[in-house]
Amino acid sequence: MTKPATTTQPAAAIPAQPGPRDVTDAAPGPVRDDMAPESGTDGSTVIPGAGPAAPRPGERDTVRLRDTGEDEPPRYAPEWLQLREPADADARSYELLDPLRIRLANLPGRAGGGLVVHDIGCGTGSMGRWLAPRLDGTQHWVLHDRDPYLLHFAAVASPRSAADGSHVTVETRRGDVARLTSDALAGASLVTASALLDVLTREEVVALAAACAGAGCPALLTLSVAGRVELTAPHPMDEEITEAFNAHQRRGGLLGPDAVTVAAEAFSEHGATVRLNPSPWRLGPEQAALTEQWLRGWVGAAVEERPDLARRADAYLAERLAACAAGELRVVVHHTDLLALSRPVDGSA
Numbered sequence: 001m002t003k004p005a006t007t008t009q010p011a012a013a014i015p016a017q018p019g020p021r022d023v024t025d026a027a028p029g030p031v032r033d034d035m036a037p038e039s040g041t042d043g044s045t046v047i048p049g050a051g052p053a054a055p056r057p058g059e060r061d062t063v064r065l066r067d068t069g070e071d072e073p074p075r076y077a078p079e080w081l082q083l084r085e086p087a088d089a090d091a092r093s094y095e096l097l098d099p100l101r102i103r104l105a106n107l108p109g110r111a112g113g114g115l116v117v118h119d120i121g122c123g124t125g126s127m128g129r130w131l132a133p134r135l136d137g138t139q140h141w142v143l144h145d146r147d148p149y150l151l152h153f154a155a156v157a158s159p160r161s162a163a164d165g166s167h168v169t170v171e172t173r174r175g176d177v178a179r180l181t182s183d184a185l186a187g188a189s190l191v192t193a194s195a196l197l198d199v200l201t202r203e204e205v206v207a208l209a210a211a212c213a214g215a216g217c218p219a220l221l222t223l224s225v226a227g228r229v230e231l232t233a234p235h236p237m238d239e240e241i242t243e244a245f246n247a248h249q250r251r252g253g254l255l256g257p258d259a260v261t262v263a264a265e266a267f268s269e270h271g272a273t274v275r276l277n278p279s280p281w282r283l284g285p286e287q288a289a290l291t292e293q294w295l296r297g298w299v300g301a302a303v304e305e306r307p308d309l310a311r312r313a314d315a316y317l318a319e320r321l322a323a324c325a326a327g328e329l330r331v332v333v334h335h336t337d338l339l340a341l342s343r344p345v346d347g348s349a
Contacts, residue, residue: 078124078153083290085126088194092222093277093337097134100190100339103218104135107189108344114138114166115189120196120208121145121177125154127194127222128170136164142188143172144180180207182214190218197224197259197338198249205255206266209340213270216345219338223279225249226334227257229298237316244302244309251305260336267340279337285327294333295320 104115114137119127122143132139139162143154151172158170177196185191191212197205212219227246231238249256264274283291299317303310323329 078150080293081124081126081150083293085124085129087281087283087287087290088126088223089130091279091281091335092130092194093279095277096220096275096337096339099275099341100218100220101135103341104137104189107217114140116140116142116187117190117192118142118144118185118188119154120180120191120193122154123150123194125158127192128154128158131192131220132159132162132168134163136162136166138162138166139168141168141170143170144175144177145172146174146177148174177204180211182211185211185215185217188215188217190220191215192220193222195223195225195335197221197263198256199254200259201253202255202262205259205263209263209266209270209272212267212340213272213342214345216342218272218342219267219340221263221340222337223335224260224263224338225257226260226278226336228334230332230334231320232330235316235319237312240309241299241302241313241316244306245298248301248305260338263338263340267338267342270342272340272342274341275339277337277339279335281331281333281335283331283333288324288327291324291329291331292321294331295324 115135117128117132117139119125119141122128122145125143128141128143132141141158143151143158145151145154151174155170155172159168162168191208200208208219227242227249229238229242246257250258255262260276264276267274281294283294295317299313299320303313320329
């Protein structure tokens with residue numbers, strides 16, 4: 001891991017949902033050209049990260065979590081992460097919070113001490129904005145991501161207060177998530193991530209489980225794709241698009257919709273108690289902007305995987321987008337949240 005860089009909290013109020021306008025004065029520079037919306041094949045605009053992005057020659061088609069160069073463009077634009085943040089917050093499983101709180105309250109050395117939370121692949125920090133105000137006690141969040149631009153958004157928009165009013169502080173670490181070790185997590189109270197597992201390989205998930213087990217800290221890993229989608233009204237191509245999209249998610253050895261199963265097995269092999277809960281997006285007319293972007297990315301990935309679908313998929317997408325614009329489309333995108341309660345390193349809980 002790279003050397004931690006401590007971020008000083010700004011004195012101004014922290015916005016609840018960061019976007020380019022929220023942090024203009026503090027931004028490290030103007031929005032880069034590679035952050036601009038991409039044009040779809042039909043002339044539409046697609047926010048980067050909402051659909052498949054063209055990999056560099058020989059590169060896996062996935063979010064670039066590894067530290068591979070200063071000139072590398074981000075995979076997800078802040079605009080996309082901001083657009084999905086309310087749906088993510090509504091979807092995450094509240095049922096996993098009580099067992100997590102109990103474990104955190106009984107961690108060795110916790111009496112009178114604060115929490116140290118590592119947010120892996122933090123993006124713009126939506127997980128911290130959701131979770132920190134739901135946990136008691138002083139918290140220090142360590143935000144990990146390979147993109148310094150996203151780390152900036154996450155630091156500026158981090159919450160100031162815990163559920164009981166205790167202070168929340170933050171630092172950022174830019175580095176290689178795939179090489180995370182128990183040494184890097186020494187002293188951690190909790191490891192958390194959102195929408196991360198499905199863009200990792202089996203080896204990377206196994207390494208993450210081993211790192212958490214070695215550090216003796218629980219892990220809350222939310223919003224992993226489950227490979228199932230429901231749209232109303234049903235269409236004959238729904239299943240075909242879903243299967244092609246799922247195949248796209250598994251490119252290059254990535255786990256895609258298999259991620260939660262692999263992670264549950266990996267944590268269990270290290271003696272952790274694992275709980276799984278559904279965390280579906282439920283998108284209706286109020287989420288039309290998100291639904292539109294998701295549809296374009298979902299169908300686009302399916303066509304990239306199976307170019308023979310292109311002609312029929314164009315008609316399918318047009319029909320679905322028209323229903324979305326008319327307020328008639330409802331979508332359930334299934335995800336799964338995972339809570340792994342690893343044994344504390346002294347075995348006391």
